[in-house]
Amino acid sequence: MAVSSVRHSLENVSVIADVRDFLALLKPRVMSLVLFTSLVGLFVAPGHIHPWIGLVALVCIAMGAGAAGALNMWFDADIDALMTRTATRPIPRGSIPAGDVLGFGIALACGSVLMMGVLVNWVASILLAVTIAFYVFVYTIWLKRRSPQNIVIGGAAGAFPPMIGWAAVTGSVGIESIVLFLIIFMWTPPHFWALALYRSDDYARAGVPMMPVVYGQVETRKQIVIYSLLLVPTTLLPCAVGLAGMPYLIVSAVLGVLFIAFATQIYRDRAKIGDYRSAKNLFAYSIVYLFLIFAMLLVEGVSGVQRLSLPWL
Template structure:
């Protein structure tokens, strides 16, 4: 007699387009696409609008592919964290194999398309960024070291370089500075999040800095990374690679960022405030990156 599966058996529900969109981490993609677009607009080359749109679309697809492969690999720990438990795989709306196929296919297509639309160097850097996020950050670093965000932050720093290279075909000093800015911005941004999400990370066994080294050390590290980040943000002005619009915006935004990071680092009591300074820094850090990159794009377009 054939056995009947119990009613409580877990069977993934049919995924729809919204689940595949969720795999790409659209909120993250928005910032990635914006920095990539600003890198393209800051380049000293007028790019064909259709090819420029295609390049930015490829950056978005590459980032989406990396996000899908990240969720494929981390579905076990996503199920343990409140912030990620509703994602398609842990929520049971999609099986892991579908996410894997989607991520690989989307990533391969994005690299091929940007090569055909722009140049080989842009395609190579896009491929490296996807592989770095998936293999170096997700597979190798995230579950092994509290430095996961520090090293893994390089993956999110590639988009402005890709945008610049798509337009120019080469790498120069300004996109390297933009890469460095995002690289140094990533630890304060994510450690501020980790401070008020520490319990989630601890439950999932992810060795984020607050879990491993404690809150006090994390607060100091946030401040210490903020200082070189601000210096790099102002370097384009000092090196005459950007003008007054960028200088004023970057200077003001960096001042606010430093004040918030100082409040997080050196405050004496955390009782009863619901981690308000940490949440303020995390929220402003997103606005900071948008503002600085937008100012650069406007500055370069005005100067042109």
């Protein structure tokens, strides 16, 4: 089925949605990771924020993430209907009219940015607005259907949340928050390319130029290894800027070795085009990996572990 015909049929949907459908628009699994990394940015930032203001900041970030997810589903409804992984989303399934999703997303986006500015601070508000706009306009509308670099560049949107948490406390953007940004930015390509490897047929059917579709699986496996090798030293940077201590250094190094091991296994399997076990293993591990990296930063930030300052890293 052509993308254009799918879009036409979706425009004629008229149904009554329930609460679960609107919750699905928020992409709750993605939101949970966004909220967690934001929480870490908020806790490791220097200074003090009233607990209620911190909670408001997290609510605003959750609303902004939900807005980005809803607007992404609105624009991508036609290709979502062609992909097995996304065919049951509310618009392709016919549970919410596309126009309602657009209005819902815009309302959440405007509300979250305004509330962040008025109740927290305008630096965090601007960062939240940039994050939503980047995900919707740069990734979803511009890059996703045009370039195999969609994940590399577009992944910046998912890297902003800890910076927003940091800015909520400090009212500024420091080198430390940029380091947190870089960790997620470098993590995103191997994470999503692992998914794209075993979902390549889905992306090809929908005409989305993901790396495996454009350059093939062998090249994608190679790129996963390259970005994994870049990711691991990036995760050590918090020690270089005085944001983490020795426990973090040890744990992140061990986790990094395992990440490279999973990526290397993918590369070794490059000739086994139909075997996706190594890609699925890396995808699953990459989620645990990022969670543990940021969990260690959170634990050290809460417990007051003595932080390192290692400019040689």
